[in-house]
Amino acid sequence: MGRPRTPLLNRELIRDTALRLIDADGLAALSMRRLAQELGVQAASLYSHYPTKDDVLDAVANLLTADVDTSGFAGGDWRAGLLIWGRAYHAALSAHPNAVPVVASGTGRRERFLAMADAVHGGLVGAGWPPRYATMIAGSVKYLVIGATSTPFGSGFADDVQVYLDRYPNLTQAHRLAEQAERIDTDSFELGLEALVRGLEDVYAAVGRQR
Amino acid sequence: MGRPRTPLLNRELIRDTALRLIDADGLAALSMRRLAQELGVQAASLYSHYPTKDDVLDAVANLLTADVDTSGFAGGDWRAGLLIWGRAYHAALSAHPNAVPVVASGTGRRERFLAMADAVHGGLVGAGWPPRYATMIAGSVKYLVIGATSTPFGSGFADDVQVYLDRYPNLTQAHRLAEQAERIDTDSFELGLEALVRGLEDVYAAVGRQR
DNA sequence: ACCTGAACACCGTTCAAGT
DNA sequence: ACCTGAACACCGTTCAAGT
Numbered sequence: 201m202g203r204p205r206t207p208l209l210n211r212e213l214i215r216d217t218a219l220r221l222i223d224a225d226g227l228a229a230l231s232m233r234r235l236a237q238e239l240g241v242q243a244a245s246l247y248s249h250y251p252t253k254d255d256v257l258d259a260v261a262n263l264l265t266a267d268v269d270t271s272g273f274a275g276g277d278w279r280a281g282l283l284i285w286g287r288a289y290h291a292a293l294s295a296h297p298n299a300v301p302v303v304a305s306g307t308g309r310r311e312r313f314l315a316m317a318d319a320v321h322g323g324l325v326g327a328g329w330p331p332r333y334a335t336m337i338a339g340s341v342k343y344l345v346i347g348a349t350s351t352p353f354g355s356g357f358a359d360d361v362q363v364y365l366d367r368y369p370n371l372t373q374a375h376r377l378a379e380q381a382e383r384i385d386t387d388s389f390e391l392g393l394e395a396l397v398r399g400l401e402d403v404y405a406a407v408g409r410q411r
Numbered sequence: 412m413g414r415p416r417t418p419l420l421n422r423e424l425i426r427d428t429a430l431r432l433i434d435a436d437g438l439a440a441l442s443m444r445r446l447a448q449e450l451g452v453q454a455a456s457l458y459s460h461y462p463t464k465d466d467v468l469d470a471v472a473n474l475l476t477a478d479v480d481t482s483g484f485a486g487g488d489w490r491a492g493l494l495i496w497g498r499a500y501h502a503a504l505s506a507h508p509n510a511v512p513v514v515a516s517g518t519g520r521r522e523r524f525l526a527m528a529d530a531v532h533g534g535l536v537g538a539g540w541p542p543r544y545a546t547m548i549a550g551s552v553k554y555l556v557i558g559a560t561s562t563p564f565g566s567g568f569a570d571d572v573q574v575y576l577d578r579y580p581n582l583t584q585a586h587r588l589a590e591q592a593e594r595i596d597t598d599s600f601e602l603g604l605e606a607l608v609r610g611l612e613d614v615y616a617a618v619g620r621q622r
Numbered sequence: 623a624c625c626t627g628a629a630c631a632c633c634g635t636t637c638a639a640g641t
Numbered sequence: 642a643c644c645t646g647a648a649c650a651c652c653g654t655t656c657a658a659g660t
Contacts, residue, residue, distance in 0.1 A: 202660030203624040232653060244655080245625050253653065304561045305512055333602075335595065340555065340603030346562055347554025350515045384546065391544075391614070392551030398613060399606030413641030414643045443634060455636080456644050464634065 208241055211249050215259040222260070222298045232256075258310060261303045266312040268292050273323025278404075279397050281323045286341045286393045289316075293349040294386070300350045328409030340396060348389035419452055422460050426470040433471070433509045443467075469521060472514045477523040479503050484534025489615070490608050492534045497552045497604045500527075504560040505597070511561040539620030551607060559600035 217238055221230050232253055236243040250256045272284030293300050303313075317338065324334035428449055432441050443464055447454040461467045483495030504511050514524075528549065535545035 201626060202658085204660090207624065209624080231651085233651085242626055243653080244627080247654070248624050301512060301516055304515070304558075336599040336602045339559075339596070339599030340606070342562065343558025343600065343603060344551070344554045345558070347515075347556070347558035348550075350561065351553065351557055385550070388547040388550030389554065391547045392554060392607060395551070395610030395614060396603060396607045397610065399608065399610030402609060403602070403606060412645060413639085415641085418643065420643080442632085444632085453645055454634080455646080458635070459643050 209239060209245060209249055211259065214239065214246060214249055214256060215263060218256050219260050219263065219296065219299060222302075223296055226298050227301060257302045258306055260299055261306045262310050262312045264292055264296055264299060264303055265289075265310065265316055268316050270316060270319035270323065273319070273327065276327050278324055278327035278329060279401075281320070281327065282337070282341055282397055282400075283393065285320055286345060287390075289342075289345045290348060290386075290389055290393075293345060294382070297349060300346070304346045304350050329404070330407055333403070333407060337400065341393065344389060344392050344396065348385055348392075420450060420456060420460055422470065425450065425457060425460055425467060426474060429467050430471050430474065430507065430510060433513075434507055437509050438512060468513045469517055471510055472517045473521050473523045475503055475507055475510060475514055476500075476521065476527055479527050481527060481530035481534065484530070484538065487538050489535055489538035489540060490612075492531070492538070493548070493552055493608055493611075494604065496531055496534075497556060498601075500553075500556045501559060501597075501600055501604075504556060505593070508560060511557070515557045515561050540615070541618055544614070544618060548611065552604065555600060555603050555607065559596050559603075 214235070218230060218235055221235060221238060232246055233243045235256075236246055239246075246256070250259070268285065269288040270281070270285050273281030293303060306313075320338045320341075321331075321334045324337055325331055329337065425446070429441060429446055432446060432449060443457055444454045446467075447457055457467070461470070479496065480499040481492070481496050484492030504514060517524075531549045531552075532542075532545050535548055536542055540548065
């Protein structure tokens, strides 16, 4: 067949289709052959646009972390900045739970990710945190986000789920379990984030900029 | 050849060898064929001991979460309990960073993991936390641990690393970078854990058991 | 430049066959 | 019961060939 008059593929189409397949069937089900099939093309064709499968996954990770709101630091309020950023980041990853491991353990270049990290670090330093603390605080919130979204809920705290569900006897129907598991994860993240920010106030009083 | 006089394999040997290969070469490099080769056996032989590769990985995850110290709750002190458990859990996973994704996203049965979750939940409830809060608090600490150990440090906060290293100009030698990255992760986790526990004190005052 | 077809070196898993 | 050899249906990636 050879080169088509107009290209059949482009990087964005490949990336978006990969994310759609990951969302639908899980990360393990994504193969270059399956992705190509979905695009009506041969697997080898993908290599005209991405050098390796890992580069496709990096593009997906980059997409997920794009447009995460870091504007909360603008007023110099590090608490609002952290809460808004943490919740936005959590929401972005929660929308694609099957893809979170790609974000968590990615090894490649991730421009959008770096831009986000830079905005957060700058916001914290601008609000008076020493750079070393800015690094650790951004890391802590990132840990909460990654942890909350990368552990499928049934995976170890099943007994906790049961205890939790016991508080809401009307929600124990099977068809609501997944929905409820997601709520537990979100509630746990929210409690953790708020407590973390609250606890940081004491630290800030000790090491933050005087003003 | 057929059945040997004395078995060549057993579940523990397979599990321990799998962990050793993961530590040495990474999770992606572990295949049933490579594992069998390391054990001087054919790949098919492994299936006499584990039904699937996922079951081998579950056994590895179970091993990593075995013997994590939850004794800190014994005295009814939820703060000491959380700090001791969180640090022990973090240390256990930090010792095998390549294997953390297996713990984070495992889907199978994990007896030791459930035992640990049960001890923590019981400890929190025993110290006066309502069960619903016990679930969320245990979740928050778990998120910090999983997040801190599952994101290889260079993966996004490289600029932060640089800022951090700028504070320690004598540590920027290449051969100390990995060591320093691990320290940043540990410091960030420690700050996050302490701030989280501190922030929970206010919550406890509002919802904890009166005594 | 972009896509194809075929190939290479791998996978996880199954299963009849051996002892 | 436990291990082997061969097979099945997959992988990621490469590359000469086509337009």
